[in-house]
Amino acid sequence: MSRYALFGRSVSSSPSPRIHAAFARQTGIAMEYTAIDVEPQALGAALEAFVAGGGRGANITVPHKEAAFARCARLSDRARQAGAVNTLRLDQGQWYGDNTDGAGLVRDLTDRHGLDLRGRRTLLLGAGGAARGVAPALLEAGVGELVIVNRHPERADALADMLGEPARAHTRYWEDLATIGDFELIINATSAGRHDGSALMLPLALCNDMTAAVDLNYGDVAIAFLAWARSAGLRTIIDGLGMLVEQAAESFQLWHGVRPDTDAVYALLRQATPEPKAA
Incomplete structure (x- = not known):
């Protein structure tokens, strides 16, 4: 065996x-x-x-x-x-x-949940191994813009450089989240709340009527981000179990x-x- x-x-x-x-x-x-x-x-x-x-x-x-x-x-x-x-x-x-990871995420979002990713302005929170795994697949699936934000900006910059598509994939600072506009897709690839169960404080200005919120985590680890998505009144909230x-x-x-x-x-x-x- x-x-x-x-x-x-x-x-x-x-x-x-x-x-x-x-x-x-x-x-x-x-x-x-x-x-x-x-x-x-x-x-x-x-x-x-x-x-x-x-x-x-x-x-x-x-x-x-x-x-x-x-x-x-x-x-x-x-x-x-x-x-x-x-x-x-x-x-x-x-x-x-x-x-x-990327193929798994895209298949779950498109085939299981029926999301059309093409043209979506997308916010990727995090720049570690999970984010690096899904970012290329999101670009290949046709997202319109991929904005990468990480608490350590040098890692976000390294991920954007690796993707090699500056016209579509670029970075912003975590402190700028309230002023970078709204998104049709927000993906949480961080471990925020994983260890202490703390709330994830994100500006509601990131959302519009079409925003889908996706956490690459599932179970207890996803509670903080999913709670924020519910507080924002979002209609499409997806955890990482399908991925x-x-x-x-x-x-x-x-x-x-x-x-x-x-x-x-x-x-x-x-x-x-x-x-x-x-x-």
């Missing part, structure tokens, strides 16, 4: 093992998938031990996506563009790295050559994590 795993910090409660177990049953593929908690300084040793124990592939989550990128001998175009990896596959004893399932399906296809059906798996997980309600 081939072994696969999720590597991250505090991932013991992640639904990823359930997702891949469902995919395996659906496709008749024998595989084992576990979640492995690892601190940043121990990632290299953990991956080596995993391979020694028969590991064939892995998903990578916070805070290891950029570190995993540096460990790959080969990279997909989208991983190279993002500068971050969320999927590893062992090829002839070396890691091949991919990033399925999680879709990016997992992309990873599964990279490992096994077949893409599983995601609707039934999403519905199963949605029962335990209620869909966010609009105001």
Whole structure:
């Protein structure tokens, strides 16, 4: 039985093992998938031990996506563009790295939620591994403008430079949020409220009648941003559960050559994590 795993910090409660177990049953593929908690300084040793124990592939989550990128001998175009990896596959004893986050997000927003991303003025909050994974896919999906804002502006500038489309993708300061206009799509790729449960204070001036609010997180981690979206009276509020399932399906296809059906798996997980309600 081939072994696969999720590597991250505090991932013991992640639904990823359930997702891949469902995919395996659906496709008749024998595989084992576990979640492995690892601190940043121990990632290299953990991956080596995993391979020694028969590991064939892995998903990578916070805070290891950029570190995993540096460990790959080969990279997909989208991983190279993002500068971050969320999927590893062992090829002839070396890691091949991919990033399925962007494809997973776009498929969830367009296919499941019916959003047309073309031409939308988009605000991306955050510039870490999650933001780097989805930003190229958002541009490819046709958003009209991508404004990147991060509390550490140098990271936002680095992400914009990496995207290489200054006419469409550029940065502003966090302090300017109240004066940069409104958006049709706001995506939270930060961990605000993750550790202390604090409220996420964003100006209501960012919103208009068409604004869709999307958090790449789900469950308790998404509470702060989703609460703000409800307070703003937004009609379209989406958490990251669907993206999680879709990016997992992309990873599964990279490992096994077949893409599983995601609707039934999403519905199963949605029962335990209620869909966010609009105001």
